Amino acid sequence: MEICGSCGCIAPTSNTDCGRCHASFENNRTVLSPPSNGLMPARMKGHFICRSCGDKVALNHFSLDGYLCGSCGILQKFGMREWSQIVRHAHDTADITGFFRPSADDVRFWEVFSAYDSDVAMMFKSIGRDKSCLTKGNEEFGGIEFEMDVSPGHPLCASCSKPVKLEIKAERLHCTCLSCGYAAIYRAFPEAGNYRNCVAAICEDDRSDVSTAKTEPSSGGGAIAITCPNCAGALDVRALGDTVTCPFCKTMCHVPAQVFTRAMGKAIPPRPWWMVFEGESRRRIRINNTLKQQADAARQNEERLRKREELAQQSRLKRKDEAARRRKTLLKAGMIIAVVIGVIAVAVLIVS
Secondary structure, three states: OEEEOOOOEEOOOOOOEOOOOOOEOOOOEEEOOOOOOOOEEEEEEEEEEOOOOOOEEEOOOOOOOOEEOOOOOOEEOOOHHHHHHHHHHHHHHHHHHOOOOOOOOOHHHHHHHHHHOHHHHHHHHHEOOOEOOEEEEOOOOOOOOEEEEEEEEOOEOOOOOOEOEEEEEOOEEEEEOOOOOOEEEEEOOHHHHHOOOEEEEEOHHHEOOOEEOEEEEOOOOOOEEEEOOOOOOEOOOOOOOOEEEOOOOOOEEEOOHHHHHHHHOOOOOOOOEEEEEOOOOHHHHHHHHHHHHHHHHHHHHHHHHHHHHHHHHHHHHHHHHHHHHHHHHHHHHHHHHHHHHHHHHHHHHHHO
16 A cells, blocks of 8 residues: 555555645655554544534544533533444544455455445545545434544654554554654553454554643643643643653653643644554445355355256256167067067968
8 A cells, every 4th residue: 555655644546645734745655565463544633513612623532531622611522422433434444445455356345335335435446546535424313513534544653754563562552663763652442442443543642651741720820730740840831742851850741632722722623643443344344244145145046056957967867768768668669579570470471
């Protein structure tokens, strides 16, 4: 699979620049082989609509604890009903359009896919050809309005922009850059445990190898200070996603989106992050089950035709044997009649 060397999304073969980061593909395509461990990353970027003020609330990580709206300051619930749609769609996209994409020659797969939903099959086939992402919206009546762009691809190193190596060790996802040595560890999130094959999220809020900053009311009142979780010293945070080193105890701290929003009082724009899956997606399983059923039905039909042909052949042989026996019987009868006639003829000659 070819990916964009700037953002890691799949690089469509017919495009000259990336539809996600708008970088030129000239000398900027990276060819990757399917990973031996079967991990399938999907790049995520999306938002939902605040039910209080109608502004966009960024979905920059997976959480069932809610998201703080930077415009009205109200904590908004975004539950498993909505996440299940997104996670299922992301897994389908990573599985069917990513490293383990069925080839264009696999006609039966795409025929079955089209039979289920021709429009969706057409969109999936366009990924890697002239599109790099699929957009998922809410399909349930009365649910939260959201939008999530999902792209197959592979995460890049935050330091040198080279593809990182993904490994699962001790229920953690390890990202290691073999070029510059950058490494990060992400925890598997138990919230997605009720959706199988979802391994982990690659986003700063889910890192397990750095401490998480906290918020404290400032001494002057009103404002909120971002502090070190180890020594409670004030941290100088300039941008969302910063990993800062405490100037007092030298502890590395990450500032989560909720903390940044609460402290700065700013709406956070959507930022790209990754979900990592393993195993077949539900859509592929459904299609493969249909293909198996069709193959089994074809084999059963061939078996019925074979048995029918065997019975027909046995019937033909039986009729042939019966015809041969009748001919043999008639021949014997004819010979007996000829002998009898000959004997009568001789007797007549003797008498006369």
